[in-house]
Amino acid sequence: MLKNQKLLEQLTLKEKALLMAGQGEWQTRAIKGKVKSIFLSDGPFGLRKQSGAGDHLGLNGSEPATCFPSSATLANSWDQEVGREVGRALGKEAQRLKVDQVLGPALNVKRNPRGGRSFEYYSEDPYLAGKMAAGMIQGLQENGTIATPKHLAVNSQETRRMASNSVVDERALREIYLTNFEIAVKEGQPKSIMSSYNEINGTYANEAKWLLTDTLRKDWGFAGYVVTDWGGDNDHVSGIKAGSNLAMPGLGVNAAEEVVKAVESGELSEAVLDQRVDELLTVILHAGQKPADDGFSWEKQHAVARDAAKKSLVLLKNQDQVLPLAAGTKVALVGDFAKTPRYQGAGSSLINSHDLESLLDTAKDYPIDLVGYARGCLRQGEIKSDLLEEAKALADKCDVYVANVGLDESAESEGLDRTNLAIPPCQAKLLEELAATGKPVVVVLSGGAAIELPWENKVSAILHEYLGGEAGPSAVWEVLTGKYNPSGRLAESYPLTEADIPFDNEFPEIKRNAYYKESIFVGYRYYETAGVKVKYPFGYGLSYTTFAYSNLTIDDQGVSLDVSNTGKVAGRETVQLYIGKKDSPLIRAKRELKGWTQVDLDAGETKRVAIPFDEYAFRYFDPNLGSWQEEKGRYQIMLGQNVDEILLTGEYDLKRGIVPEVKETSSYQKYREGKLLMVTDRDFEEIYGAKLPENRPAGKRELEWNDPLLEMANAKSWLGRAAAKWLARKIQESLDKSKPDLNFLFNYNMPFRAMTKMLGDTISRSMAEDILLIVNGHFWRGSGRLIRDYFQNNRKEKNDKDVQQ
Structure with a gap:
């Protein structure tokens, strides 16, 4: 019996069908009473x-x-x-x-x-x-x-x-x-x-x-x-x-009728519909049952945001221990982000922040001497010599520059992939000009993913804040001034150049089929296996102190070791466990993260820590058996500060498991050695195990139901081509203002079918098909049908209002 059987028996078929889609943009469907x-x-x-x-x-x-x-x-x-x-x-x-x-x-x-x-x-x-x-x-x-x-x-x-x-x-x-x-x-x-x-x-x-x-x-x-x-x-x-x-947003009653007809025709079993409704009701009926927390305060929320940002900051470089800044250090603050912070991404996650800080506003709360602020350059765009000169002039007053640069809003947004890994050229030029003054330059880097750093050798320190939220600036000052010892570690690799990313020239795929030719070799799995050097490896991050590992022991439960703080200040270390199997006949990465632990240590303190082997430690998926398996034999156990800096190693014999059988083809060998630059579509097809779906060549053609609107650039109708051109222009205009317009981005990537999904009953399937007919060059026939179907849909909407809650 289903969990909500009694309630299900009270619902009509149409009511159950209605529950399978939302009611408007943000709510599930209510059934009165x-x-x-x-x-x-x-x-x-x-x-x-x-x-x-x-x-x-x-x-x-x-x-x-x-x-x-x-x-x-x-x-x-x-x-x-x-x-x-x-x-x-x-x-x-x-x-x-x-x-x-x-x-x-x-x-x-x-x-x-x-x-x-x-x-x-x-x-x-x-x-x-x-x-x-x-x-x-x-x-x-x-x-x-x-x-x-x-x-x-x-x-x-x-x-x-x-x-x-x-x-x-x-x-x-x-x-x-x-x-x-x-x-x-x-x-x-x-x-x-x-x-x-x-x-x-x-x-x-x-x-x-x-x-x-x-x-x-x-x-x-x-x-x-x-x-x-x-x-x-x-x-x-x-x-x-x-x-x-649950289909969202609300699809209107057209979708419910589709479900009812499917049940009545036998295409959809009502028992299956009941199961889906029951799963949904189980969650809905228990939602919001706990009493509200009467201890809410904006100050406490802001403090949580600051603490999270502080513990996530990654110190990438600290030449000559320029950081932490000593009390009274004369600081020149530079960068558009320092006054108007880049603290979140763009798109559906965009927050109307309650208490937004900036580096400029919060500087007064920390023991430095802020001698001036200069914008230095625009967020993006052309270099302005007057802004550069204003920033360089602060060299006479300061001991150190703190420059906040990074990716602007147009670089990272839902609905849009990045065109490159670089920060805007004007910002890179600013860093070079500041470095040329002879004063140390501390870079506070903002952005949500890996960035190319060709200017890295010209600056003294880099503190990566990623996108730190509304309280990120004060978290940054806490690290810059030594109030908090940085403990963040990169959760992704930073390649030397974008060209080092496997198959980067095929990303993003602008045609329908995106081939994941790198297979399991994503990120560090590729760089480590192929021996490709990176700027900063996965798991990397500096501290104001140093750590040492010793006395490794390995048993069936996992690993344990001693971790010592060998520096002069307290700090937190993240001990990372990697496992590899170099004698395996399987395609395997050289090492994979299989656990970690964190330990807080005072200066000179040593603690023993343990990292267990869990269910993910030794498994791999065997396509031939269609299940997870473990390969018996000897594994390399590696403990490190990051994937590239392994401090302790040992071996472990796994006595359970199977000896996998593999067919060693030339394609298989390329993958085993991480030689992805040699991998062809034919090689990937062999690993994929089936014929690859082909991508259509570019050119004018009949567009289909699931083609995105961007494909109207290839439409037979000049109206379609003009619409695609207009959408692309509006998107670029919003990017030029560093304010990506999600409305245009969404529509540009939206297929014709989604018109009926995003607009409820406003556009019926027939109307969307009529629009597609027009785009495909059948203007008069499509327009006539569209007018007819528009009025039919309007009449239908009026007749169905009595069932809408």
Whole structure:
């Protein structure tokens, strides 16, 4: 019997069908006298509850909220408790604003740092991403708020995000792109999860039964409900059959009628519909049951944001120990960001921050002598000689420059992938000019993902704040002045140049099929295996003190070792466990993160720490057997301060497991040695295990239902081509102002089918098909049908108003 059997028996078929889609932009459907509605809100690192009418694109203003550090920032803390604290604080704000469900955290793997939403994602490593997300989920749900990890799965680019097929081999799929979600689900126990827009090997994620039912529910034990990304419902009935519970935003009664007809025709079993409704009701009926926390205060929320930012700061360089700054140091503060901070990403996560700080405003609270501020250069664009000269003139007054530079808003946004890894040229020029004065330059770097640093050797210190949220500036001053010893470690690799990223010239894929040719070799797994040098390795971060490791012991339970603070000040060390198997016949990375621990030590203190072997330590996915296996034999156990700086090594014999059988082809050998630069489509096809879907050549053609609007550039109709050109121009205009317009970005990447998903009953499927007919060069026929179907849809809307709650 289903959990809510009695309630289900009271619902009509149409009412059950209505529950499978939302009611408006942010609420689930209410059934009068039977089922309440719950409110959902964007909120990976701060709530975005809109003040007026809801719209997913953020055109209307949102309520003031605390802006916490982005997920990419929090990951650098390597501290699950930091995630829990931020989650708890988010839950408090959700209660205050009567939000039942928060759409976050986002935890997709950073396949390429140029991914437009890399600032929202934790790491290039699935183990670290899953563990950090689990902490956030646990904290968020403590007071009854519903967490929604997203986007399941293999969601790696913003270009064509609603009409892209991720072509990925089975091992990479399981080991890289699903392990993060598996850990988050098993340890965090979220009550909801969001499916992604994209296809996975030809099937939309929201319609993949193997993913939503077999893997998510049966294998991982997920007991919540699945919600689509906004507009991500491709085929409503197929989604329900696969395991999807709620299509958002509200699709209107047209979608409900589609479900009713599917049940009546036998296409959809009512028992399956009942199962989906039951899973949804189980969460909705228990939402918001805990009493509100009457201890809310903006000051406490801001303090949580500051603490999280402080523990996530990464010191990348500290030449001649220029940091920490001594009391009374004469500081010249430079940079547009220092006055108008870059503290969050752009898109659906954009927060109306309640208490935004700046480096300039908070400098007075710390023991330095601020001798002046200069903008130095514009956020982006051309170099202004007068601004440069103003900044250089401060050299006569200061002991040190503190320059805040990085990626501006146009570089990182939902709906848009980065064009390169560089900061704007005017900012790089500013750093070079400041360095030429002979005064030490301390760079405070802002941005949500890896950045090229060709100017690194010209500056004395680099403190990376990532996107630190509203309290990031005071956290930065605490580290710069030595009030807090930096403890952050990079959650991603920093390549020497963008050209070092495997298959970077194919990212983002502008055609439908994106080939994940690097397979399991994402981030450090590639750099370490292939022997490619990087600027800063995964797990890297400096401290104001030094640490030593000794006395390693390894047994069946895990590893233990002594960690000593060999410096002069207290500090926190992050001990990282990596495991490799160099004699394996399998395609394997040289080493993989399999655990870590953090230890706080006073100067001269030693503590013994332990890191257990868990269920993920030795497993690999065997495509031939279709299951997780362990390879018996000898493993290399490595303890390090980062993936490249291993301080202790040992070996461990795993006596259980199998001896894998592999067919060693030339393609297989290329992958085993990490020689990705030699890998061809044919090589990847061999690893993929099937013929690769072909991408269509560019040129004018008939556009299809699932083609994004950007493809109108290839439309037969001049109207379509003109519309695509207009959209592209409007996007560029918004980027030139450093204010990415999500409205245009969303529409540019939206397929024709999504018109019916994002606008409820305003545009019926027939009307959207008529628009497609016009775009394909059939103006008069399409226009006539559009007028007819418009009036038919209007009449239908009026007749259906009595069933809308």
